[in-house]
Amino acid sequence: MKDKIFGVLQRVGRSFMLPIAILPVAGLFLGIGGSFTNETMVKAYHLTGILGKGTLLNSFLTVLSRCGDIVFANLPLIFAIGVAIGMAKKEKEVAALSGAIAFFIMHTAISAMLDITDVAKTLPSGSTATVVGINSLQMGVFGGIVVGLGVAALHNRFYKIELPQVLSFFGGTRFVPIISAITYLFVGILMFFVWPTIQSGIYALGDLVRGSGYAGTWIYGIIERALIPFGLHHVFYLPFWQTGVGGKLEVGGKVIEGAQNIFFAQLADPHTTKFSVEATRFMAGKFPFMIFGLPGAALAMYKTARPEKKKIAGGLLLSAAITAMLTGITEPIEFTFLFVAPLLYVVHSILAGLSFMLMHIFHVGVGMTFSGGLIDLTLFGILQGNAKTNWIWVVIVGIVYFVVYYFLFSFLIKKFNYKTPGREDDTEETKLYTRKDLNEAKANAASKGSNADDSETVSKLITEGLGGADNISDLDCCATRLRCTVKNSDLVKEDVLKQSGAAGVIKKGQGVQVIYGPRVSVIKSNLEDYLGK
DSSP: OHHHHHHHHHHHHHHTHHHHTTHHHHHHHHHHHHHHTOHHHHHHTTOHHHHSTTSHHHHHHHHHHHHHHHHHHTHHHHHHHHHHHHHOSSOHHHHHHHHHHHHHHHHHHHHHHHHHHOGGGGSOTTSEEEETTEEEEOOHHHHHHHHHHHHHHHHHHHTTOOOOGGGGGGOGGGHHHHHHHHHHHHHHHHHHHHHHHHHHHHHHHHHHHHHTHHHHHHHHHHHHHHTGGGTOHHHHHHHHHHSGGGOEEEETTEEEESHHHHHHHHHHOTTOSSOOHHHHTTTTTHHIIIIIIHHHHHHHHHHTSOGGGHHHHHHHHHHHHHHHHHHOOOHHHHHHHHTTOHHHHHHHHHHHHHHHHHHHHTTOOOOOSSSOSHHHHIIIIITTOHHHHOTHHHHHHHHHHHHHHHHHHHHHHHHHTOOOTTOSOTTSOOOSSOOHHHHHHHHHHHHTTOOOOHHHHHHHHHHHHTTOGGGEEEEEEOSSEEEEEESOGGGOOHHHHHHTTOSEEEEETTEEEEEOOTTHHHHHHHHHHHHTO
């Protein structure tokens, strides 16, 4: 049962990645556009002549800001479509269309019920909202997720259905949008009665976390990091970022739900003088340990490496550290010590939770799009000004974190003789994302007269490692991992998967996660092409 639950949660978590992937670009538009059209900032830096109202640059930046804002304003619809695509096994484009149709119908049904009963007047403030032009209940991203998951289930069940001859035209994939529309007509009516109660429960959960003060923020941070090895962190933090669990706030005359939504609504609002710390407490804590702490850990691993292996270990660790600092993608370096020294990851999770708490204590109001790297800190902290964000505390705490991570990791690595990169036995190779195994596989293929190129060789190794094409029942990826569902987990060969360049393999029941780093989306596309031949 645990394995089945893990498999389902893995698929749900990875399905979130497609809609989440657009957020960095939308945030970039909104961050740059919002920053450089803010009258206070323009006047403070004496840029009125080139960025003031009426200038060409101001006009372009205004367009840029609004184009970013529209993405965040319509995230429920984006999630409805994205989750449907992520959870559908085949014919994903049909699931996407069905998700959009079901979303419109569900909210229209709710809107009609609100008009018929006139119950909206009795609901608490903020319970209703305009969703893609439809007056409906404030369901936030949860509404999109409900649609996406439900439509995907209907799609996977009916996309091959065969109807009687007289109705055969409506069979197969054409049946999916039809059954989705019918189903979500009734789901919309049901939600009209059920959602206000669910919404009250969501607010109560959010109040419990927020009411726990700094301790609640610390626990949130620990759990978020602790779920990284299982790939379930998206399932945990998304409700805080996108729904009422993360709080609600009136911005520009509208009630906004969800920590990330609140931050970006304030970013787009020219009247915001200080960002809500109650919202950014669920995001700002990532910056100190991602930009400073983990590079400190990387330096500790380099310094404790054996002299003859320092050069190769240094190159690998420097790459991983820079990735964490700039983009906030930390898995390459986290998994480096997770597999060889789990205690280091426990320490890391506790320090990460403490980072969230410290940012809350120092009232740091810096939000983010995806993860806490230097790019997001610059856009949503430094450029917004310290008066609005208190971003300077990220640097102050971060410097302390660099020192703490360096000395603590150095001490633990030496004390327990952990085999971190550069400390392996002579018979073992120093590796993080080494290509050696892959090159050997290519050489073997070439010696046999094979013309396979790099991508095909990788795909072949992955297919073999997953037990063959017939053993793969589902395939997708998140930011750094290939996420697969297999029919028989006993056929999975971890050693073969590592030959394909994987940094690690996590196997739980029929769910398999193969860790490749940021290049995983290209690997997945190549693998799909290979399997389709």
